[in-house]
Amino acid sequence: MSLKQLVKSITPGFVIKKIHASRKAKEMAAFHKLSTEQLDSKNLIHENDVNLSEILNSKTIGEFWNQSKQEIDQFIIPDGTGGVNPGDRRALYYLLCHFKPKSVLEVGTHIGASTLHIASALFMSQVNHGLEVDFKTADIRDVNCKQNKPWLDYGTKYSPLEMITKFGYDSFTTFKAGMSLDLIKTTSETFDFIFLDGDHSGGTVYQEIPAALNILNPNGVILLHDFFPEMKPLWSNGSLVEGPYLATERLIQEGANIKVIPLGDLPWPTKLDTNITSLALLVRT
Ligand SMILES: C[S@@+](CC[C@H](N)C(=O)[O-])C[C@H]1O[C@@H](n2cnc3c(N)ncnc32)[C@H](O)[C@@H]1O
Known part of the structure; x- marks a missing residue:
């Protein structure tokens, strides 16, 4: 058990609630x-060009998935320690196989649950067919730190880099450490697909979206995690992350030509005996 987990386990529930409430108020x-962000959504994929049902029910992608899953399952990536849940991992895989982006940026590597699935989809749908891809994944922490081995605190045996390397996906995957906004605003690269799963506070997401749009290639895709429509819980446990909804609502109210399409009910289970996901696509209207 890490020091952080130990402190959490011995702190009374009402104190934790108070800390959370005060953090939320500050956020x-x-x-x-x-101040108001300027946003240019011209490169974002148009809502008419997205057919989620077709993507998530694709037989071809399903066949890829069955093959990749055999590799992926060699690692036991835990559920409930901060990584995206297994159903969301599969949805990511389908989206990547469908859109076939040449360049991908992920914000929020953590234990690499999503990272491995993105890399696996890129490999199966493109690299395996001789196509070149480039995948950057960023986290504010050094998620592969050999000294601290942060992944062990989250119940997973291998670092994100170790998992990626096992199948040779390191040939097209690069890990970056730093604040998302700094990285996005200073990079000279542009991307076809950007997955935002880092700091989910309203303030950060409000700034990340316009910055991400500036480095998005035409017909590019931006995918959000932890999007709770109308700021209502999606599951019976009542959990709620407000930031991504607040941020997109504010951008839309300020005149942004964007819309959020929640992936909603997936064709497979996600968490707490449901098929519901908090993944959502940002599109142009
Ligand atoms: C919910 S976890 C991401 C889970 C990950 N996608 C997975 O499936 O394993 C969020 C991660 O974002 C990172 N993070 C938080 N704020 C960030 C920021 N401003 N820039 C980059 N990463 C950030 C955290 O350190 C954490 O590892």
Whole structure:
């Protein structure tokens, strides 16, 4: 058990609730203080060009998935320690196989649950057919730190880099450490697909989306995680992450030509005995 987990386990519930409430209040104050962002959505994929049902029910992608899953299952990536849940991992895989982006940016590597699935989809649908792809995954922490081995704190045996390397996906995957906004605003690269799963506070997502749009290639895709429509819980446990909804609502109210399409009910299970996902695509209207 890490020190952080130990402290959490011995802290009374009401103290944890108070800490969360105070953190949320600070986050909201910071969010409302931010000046208006300018946003250009011209490179974002149009809503008419997205058919989620076709993507998620694709037989071809399903066959790829069955093959990749055999590799992926060699690792036991835990559920419930901060990585995207197994159903969301599969949805990511389908989206990547469908859109076939040549360049991908992921914000929020953590234990690499999503990272491995993105890399696997890129390999199966493109690299395996002789196509070149480039995948960058970023986290504010050094998720592969050999000294601290942070992945062990989250119940997973291998670092994201070790998992990626096992199948040779390291030939097209690069890990970056740093703040998403700094990385996005300073990179000279552009991307076909950007997955935002880092800091989910309203303030950060409000700034990440316009910055991500600036480095998006034409017909590019931006995928959000932890999107709770109308800021209502999606599951019976009542959990709620407000930031991504607040951020997109504010951008839309300020005139952005964007819309969020939640993936909703997936054709396979996600968590708490449901098929519901908090994944959502950002599209142009
Ligand atoms: C929910 S986890 C991502 C889960 C990951 N996609 C997976 O499936 O394993 C969020 C991650 O974002 C990172 N993070 C938080 N704020 C960030 C920021 N501003 N820039 C980059 N990464 C950030 C955290 O360190 C954490 O590892």
